[in-house]
Amino acid sequence: xxxxxxxxxxxxxxxxxxxxxxxxxxxxxxxxxxxxxxxxxxxxxxxxxxxxxxxxxxxxxxxxxxxxxxxxxxxxxxxxxxxxxxxxxxxxxxxxxxxxxxxxxxxxxxxxxxxxxxxxxxxxxxxxxxxxxxxxxxxxxxxxxxxxxxxxxxxxxxxxxxxxxxxxxxxxxxxxxxxxxxxxxxxxxxxxxxxxxxxxxxxxxxxxxxxxxxxxxxxxxxxxxxxxxxxxxxxxxxxxxxxxxxxxxxxxxxxxxxxxxxxxxxxxxxxxxxxxxxxxxxxxxxxxxxxxxxxxxxxxxxxxxxxxxxxxxxxxxxxxxxxxxxxxxxxxxxxxxxxxxxxxxxxxxxxxxxxxxxxxxxxxxxxxxxxxxxxxxxxxxxxxxxxxxxxxxxxxxxxxxxxxxxxxxx
Numbered sequence: 229x230x231x232x233x234x235x236x237x238x239x240x241x242x243x244x245x246x247x248x249x250x251x252x253x254x255x256x257x258x259x260x261x262x263x264x265x266x267x268x269x270x271x272x273x274x275x276x277x278x279x280x281x282x283x284x285x286x287x288x289x290x291x292x293x294x295x296x297x298x299x300x301x302x303x304x305x306x307x308x309x310x311x312x313x314x315x316x317x318x319x320x321x322x323x324x325x326x327x328x329x330x331x332x333x334x335x336x337x338x339x340x341x342x343x344x345x346x347x348x349x350x351x352x353x354x355x356x357x358x359x360x361x362x363x364x365x366x367x368x369x370x371x372x373x374x375x376x377x378x379x380x381x382x383x384x385x386x387x388x389x390x391x392x393x394x395x396x397x398x399x400x401x402x403x404x405x406x407x408x409x410x411x412x413x414x415x416x417x418x419x420x421x422x423x424x425x426x427x428x429x430x431x432x433x434x435x436x437x438x439x440x441x442x443x444x445x446x447x448x449x450x451x452x453x454x455x456x457x458x459x460x461x462x463x464x465x466x467x468x469x470x471x472x473x474x475x476x477x478x479x480x481x482x483x484x485x486x487x488x489x490x491x492x493x494x495x496x497x498x499x500x501x502x503x504x505x506x507x508x509x510x511x512x513x514x515x516x517x518x519x520x521x522x523x524x525x526x527x528x529x530x531x532x533x534x535x536x537x538x539x540x541x542x543x544x545x546x547x548x549x550x551x552x553x554x555x556x557x558x559x560x561x562x563x564x565x566x567x568x569x570x571x572x573x574x575x576x577x578x579x580x581x582x583x584x585x586x587x588x589x590x591x592x593x594x595x596x597x598x599x600x601x602x603x604x605x606x607x608x609x610x611x612x613x614x615x616x617x618x619x620x621x622x623x624x625x626x627x628x629x630x631x632x633x634x635x636x637x638x
Contacts, residue, residue: 229271230289236408236450237460240280242287244513246451247441247520249273252558253583254295255445255551260580268583273555275444275451277516281459284432284451284516286444289406292377295447296359301551303341303362305574308613310341312476313399316426317345320395324424326351330394333386333418335378336401340366347371354391356382361576379407383414392420399428400477402457403448412464416487424492425466425485432456433508434479436516438633441523442552442559443477454481454501455510461485470495478609478632527560529635534566542601544629546570547614549577549589553606556631558584567604571595595621602637604629 233242251270259268272288303309320326328350334343337355339362346353347370355373357363363375376382378401396419405411415425430443432453444451458468469492470484481501486492509515537544546553549572557567563585570582571592580589595603595618603621605611608630615628615638629637 229291232285232287232289235278235281235283236285236406237283237456238278238281240278242276242278242285244277244279244516245520246275246277246284246516247444247523248275249441249444249555249559252445252555254290255447255554255583256295256301257583258549258577258580258589259583259586264581264586270584271446273444273446277513278456279513281456282453282510282513283456283460286446286449288446289449290446292358292404292406292447296377301338301359301362302365302574302576303338304365305572306610306613308610309476312474313342314345317342317349320426321346321349321351324395326395328352331392332395332397333391333393334397334399336398336404337366337371337373338362340369340371340373342397342399343371344369354386378414379410380413380417383417387418391418393418393423393425394420396423396425398425400430400480402427403429403450403452406449408450408460409463412460412466415485416465419487421487422490422492423486427457427483427485428474428476428480430477431473431479431481433505433510436519436522437508438478439519439522439526440478440552440632441519441526442556442632445551445555447551452481453505453510454483454498455505457483462488465489468498469493471497471501473497473501476609523559526631526634527556530556530631531560531562533629533635533637534562537602538566543568543598544602544604545595545598545600546587546604546606547592547595547618548572548605548607548610549574549582550607552608554583554585556606557582557587563587568598568600569594570606592618595626599624600626602627602629604631608632 252273253268253270332353335356337357343353358377363373366373429452432451472482570587571590577589
């Protein structure tokens with residue numbers, strides 16, 4: 229662990245607090261039952277805002293090897309995310325004429341959830357995935373995968389091996405990078421002269437407007453806006469030529485990036501997002517000062533609901549052993565006295581305990597055995613998918629709950 233006093237992007241001093249959540253365990257550090265009596269490692273979780281380039285970022289770096297080596301997240305267990313990937317592959321292939329002569333490289337390819345759709349089209353792919361379990365699953369599905377972290381050195385090695393990307397994909401990974409300049413510096417190493425790089429990330433503007441503080445955890449080193457990313461790309465000879473606003477993760481941006489010299493004209497999407505961020509005053513440091521009050525109000529609302537349910541002897545369980553859920557539970561200091569257990573479809577999480585809160589993780593079928601009064605959906609961005617798959621809880625009068633953007637029982 230190291231403490232960072234300067235901005236990851238521009239190097240300016242970090243002095244302004246965005247949100248301080250104290251010390252917490254790693255959000256995906258699930259606990260095996262035989263280790264439940266052992267102490268957990270925890271680290272400060274404090275997001276700050278750079279007054280110079282307006283990148284929101286953690287001021288403590290946990291080594292990525294500690295986070296991602298035993299990483300329980302598998303993308304294929306979210307049906308809506310796999311469908312999102314399929315639609316992206318269809319659209320990008322048609323728009324940019326990708327085919328059997330193209331090379332697609334995905335950074336943080338996880339278990340092959342996205343690249344499988346390119347493979348089905350006969351388009352050559354390569355995944356880059358440092359998490360052992362996810363990479364092994366991709367390889368078992370026949371998807372070529374390198375188990376390494378991406379950066380300039382990795383990119384140079386790939387170039388020497390003959391890889392050059394017509395399309396480079398990095399969905400929800402740029403925020404996971406401690407050395408963001410090294411990561412971006414790797415892109416020109418393997419991008420074809422007229423190659424395309426698409427980046428997806430939760431939009432900081434939406435995070436602030438919706439109070440999505442639970443998306444802050446140690447593996448998210450940065451929280452991104454177009455305003456913060458454009459100067460970073462410029463430093464490395466890259467530019468944004470289009471932006472799409474997409475609904476994933478509660479509101480994300482998809483950036484279309486190319487070399488500065490490439491022929492892509494700038495599209496209207498860039499101007500629209502720049503204008504929205506300017507209107508929201510993301511370029512003024514004082515805009516970020518009140519976010520901690522918004523987060524505190526959300527936490528108080530959830531705790532009031534849980535304490536009221538307990539006083540009325542009504543049972544509550546959680547759906548989704550997601551990282552954002554662990555931030556929510558641990559920031560509220562919620563444990564088994566308020567929520568009986570959590571469920572998740574991912575078998576790598578079942579039979580283990582959530583970090584910090586120590587809630588046992590069960591398969592979703594457990595809900596139909598215990599018939600709780602309330603199911604708290606922790607990954608609120610998947611509320612429709614989860615509620616749709618669990619409609620039978622209404623047979624005994626069960627109801628769903630989400631805490632964000634405000635407490636809602638439905």
